[in-house]
Amino acid sequence: MTNLGHTPPFRISAPGKRICFWGAPAHVPPFGSLFEGLDLTGANTGNLFIGHGLFHGVDCAHKAFHPGFGAIPAERLHEHFDMLFVPASNFVGNGVDLTAHADYFARTRLPIFCFGLGSQLRPGEAPALKPGTERLLHLLAERGGSIGVRGAFTADVLWRMGIRNTSIVGCPSLLGLQASALERLAAAxxxxxxxxxxxxxxxxxxxxxxxxxxxxxxxxxxxxxxxxxxxxxxxxxxxxxxxxxxxxxxxxxxxxxxxxxxxxxxxxxxxxxxxxxxxxxxxxxxxxxxxxxxxxxxxxxxxxxxxxxxxxxxxxxxxxxxxxxxxxxxxxxxxxxxxxxxxxxxxxxxxxxxxxxxxFGPFLANRPRLMTEWSLFLARNGLEPVPETTRAPALAEMLA
Missing domain, CATH: 3.40.50 (Rossmann fold)
Known part of the structure; x- marks a missing residue:
C-alpha cells in the first residue's frame, strides 16, 4: 500500500475530545468479494475520500467510527464520546431514507457537526424528502453551530427547508491535500x-x-x-x-x-x-x-x-x-x-x-480564501482550525 506520509496543511483540532464518526467510511475492513467490499464503502468507493479526508484531518484525544447502532445504546453514547462528526454525502435527495439514523441520534446527547452535505436534486425540483431524512437534517442544524455544505446549490435547498445555519466549504475529501501535491499541480x-x-x-x-x-x-x-x-x-x-x-x-x-x-x-x-x-x-x-x-x-x-x-x-x-x-x-x-x-x-x-x-491557477489562488471559510465554519462550531503555517517556497513563488 502506498504511504503518503505527509501532514495535511490544514487540520481540525479538538483538544482532549473523543470524537465519534458516522457517515462516509475512511477505510474498509477485510472483505471476500468485490461487491462485499463495495457495500462496505457505502455502495460507492468515492465515499472513501470523504471519510478519509475528515478522519485523518482531525487532531483529538480519541477518534473512531461508530461501531453500529446495536453496539452502543443511543442514550449511552456520551459515555464513550464527546461529539459526533458526520462526513456526509448526498443526504439531501428524494428517495434517501435516514429514518433509523434520525431516531438513533435524536436520543443521544452529543453535539453533531456535519461536513460536506450535498443535494441530489435538480434545479427547480422541489424537495420531497422522506420524513426521517428531513428530521435528521433538522437535527444536524439544531445540534451544531453550522452545517458544512458542498456548495451554494445545497445551501439554497436547505434554506428553502428552513435550515439557515450553513457554511459553504466544499467537501472534506480535499482536507488531505498536501503541499507537495499543490506544487505538482502548479508545475504540471x-x-x-x-x-x-x-x-x-x-x-x-x-x-x-x-x-x-x-x-x-x-x-x-x-x-x-x-x-x-x-x-x-x-x-x-x-x-x-x-x-x-x-x-x-x-x-x-x-x-x-x-x-x-x-x-x-x-x-x-x-x-x-x-x-x-x-x-x-x-x-x-x-x-x-x-x-x-x-x-x-x-x-x-x-x-x-x-x-x-x-x-x-x-x-x-x-x-x-x-x-x-x-x-x-x-x-x-x-x-x-x-x-x-x-x-x-x-x-x-x-x-x-x-x-x-x-x-489550476484559479484553484491554487482560491485555496487561501477557502481555508478562511473553513476556519470560520469551524469557529461557528466551537472547533479550532490548525491553519497552514508554512507554504512550500516553490508553490509560494509560483502563486506570486
Missing part, C-alpha cells in the same frame, strides 16, 4: 501519456442533460481505447462483475460482461480492442492510499466522477471534471476546478483538448 503540464478515465454511465438518468452526457461519455470512452488509458471504477456493476469473472477465470461470464459494457458505450462487443481494454485496463480501489498512488503515475485524469478526479488532485495530477449534475457543478465552481459542463454533445477531441489546457 497535462499530457495524454497515461490517462485515468472515470465515468458515471450508470447514473445518467439523474443528469441535467442525459443524452448530452451519454453521447459525450461514450465518445470519450471509444476514443480512449486507442490511448494508454485506464478505466477507474466506483460502483459500476457490469464492470465490477467483469473483474470478478476475470479473477475467477470464468470465461463465459467475462464474454457476457464485455458485451453488456460494450452495449452501454455503443460499441461492438466483438471488436478486439474493446475486449483487450476491458480485460486489461479496468481498475477499482478500496483504499485511498492505493488509489492516490495509482493516480500519481498518470499524466491526466478526466471524467464525470468528482472523487475520481479528487484522487488525481491528491496525487498532484491534473484533472478535468465533466460536469453532469448540480453535485459536481457546485463543487467545481466553489473550488474553481477545471471543468466542462455536459450540456451538449461534446466530441472526444474537444474534451481531451480541454484536459490538456486545464489551468
Amino acid at each position: 503540464r497535462p499530457a495524454l501519456d497515461k490517462i485515468a478515465l472515470n465515468l458515471s454511465n450508470n447514473v445518467r438518468r439523474h443528469a441535467l442533460h442525459p443524452e448530452a452526457m451519454r453521447t459525450s461519455e461514450n465518445g470519450l470512452f471509444q476514443r480512449l481505447l486507442g490511448e494508454n488509458a485506464f478505466y477507474i471504477l466506483q460502483n459500476e456493476r457490469p464492470e465490477i462483475e467483469l473483474l470478478a469473472a476475470i479473477a475467477a477465470g470464468e470465461a463465459a461470464k467475462v464474454t457476457d460482461a464485455v458485451q453488456r459494457i460494450a452495449d452501454i458505450f455503443d460499441i461492438s462487443g466483438s471488436r478486439d480492442d474493446i475486449k483487450a481494454f476491458l480485460e486489461r485496463r479496468v481498475r477499482i480501489f478500496y483504499a485511498v492510499d492505493d488509489w492516490v498512488g495509482c493516480m500519481a503515475t498518470m499524466s491526466l485524469a478526466i471524467g464525470s466522477r468528482f472523487h475520481g478526479n479528487v484522487a488525481a488532485l491528491l496525487a498532484g495530477t491534473p484533472s478535468l471534471c465533466l460536469v453532469h449534475d448540480m453535485r459536481t457543478r457546485e463543487l467545481c465552481e466553489l473550488l474553481r476546478l477545471p471543468h466542462v459542463v455536459l450540456d451538449r454533445r461534446i466530441a472526444a477531441e474537444e474534451l481531451l483538448e480541454r484536459g490538456l489546457d486545464a489551468d
Whole structure:
C-alpha cells in the first residue's frame, strides 16, 4: 500500500475530545468479494475520500467510527464520546431514507457537526424528502453551530427547508491535500501519456442533460481505447462483475460482461480492442492510499466522477471534471476546478483538448480564501482550525 506520509496543511483540532464518526467510511475492513467490499464503502468507493479526508484531518484525544447502532445504546453514547462528526454525502435527495439514523441520534446527547452535505436534486425540483431524512437534517442544524455544505446549490435547498445555519466549504475529501501535491499541480503540464478515465454511465438518468452526457461519455470512452488509458471504477456493476469473472477465470461470464459494457458505450462487443481494454485496463480501489498512488503515475485524469478526479488532485495530477449534475457543478465552481459542463454533445477531441489546457491557477489562488471559510465554519462550531503555517517556497513563488 502506498504511504503518503505527509501532514495535511490544514487540520481540525479538538483538544482532549473523543470524537465519534458516522457517515462516509475512511477505510474498509477485510472483505471476500468485490461487491462485499463495495457495500462496505457505502455502495460507492468515492465515499472513501470523504471519510478519509475528515478522519485523518482531525487532531483529538480519541477518534473512531461508530461501531453500529446495536453496539452502543443511543442514550449511552456520551459515555464513550464527546461529539459526533458526520462526513456526509448526498443526504439531501428524494428517495434517501435516514429514518433509523434520525431516531438513533435524536436520543443521544452529543453535539453533531456535519461536513460536506450535498443535494441530489435538480434545479427547480422541489424537495420531497422522506420524513426521517428531513428530521435528521433538522437535527444536524439544531445540534451544531453550522452545517458544512458542498456548495451554494445545497445551501439554497436547505434554506428553502428552513435550515439557515450553513457554511459553504466544499467537501472534506480535499482536507488531505498536501503541499507537495499543490506544487505538482502548479508545475504540471497535462499530457495524454497515461490517462485515468472515470465515468458515471450508470447514473445518467439523474443528469441535467442525459443524452448530452451519454453521447459525450461514450465518445470519450471509444476514443480512449486507442490511448494508454485506464478505466477507474466506483460502483459500476457490469464492470465490477467483469473483474470478478476475470479473477475467477470464468470465461463465459467475462464474454457476457464485455458485451453488456460494450452495449452501454455503443460499441461492438466483438471488436478486439474493446475486449483487450476491458480485460486489461479496468481498475477499482478500496483504499485511498492505493488509489492516490495509482493516480500519481498518470499524466491526466478526466471524467464525470468528482472523487475520481479528487484522487488525481491528491496525487498532484491534473484533472478535468465533466460536469453532469448540480453535485459536481457546485463543487467545481466553489473550488474553481477545471471543468466542462455536459450540456451538449461534446466530441472526444474537444474534451481531451480541454484536459490538456486545464489551468489550476484559479484553484491554487482560491485555496487561501477557502481555508478562511473553513476556519470560520469551524469557529461557528466551537472547533479550532490548525491553519497552514508554512507554504512550500516553490508553490509560494509560483502563486506570486
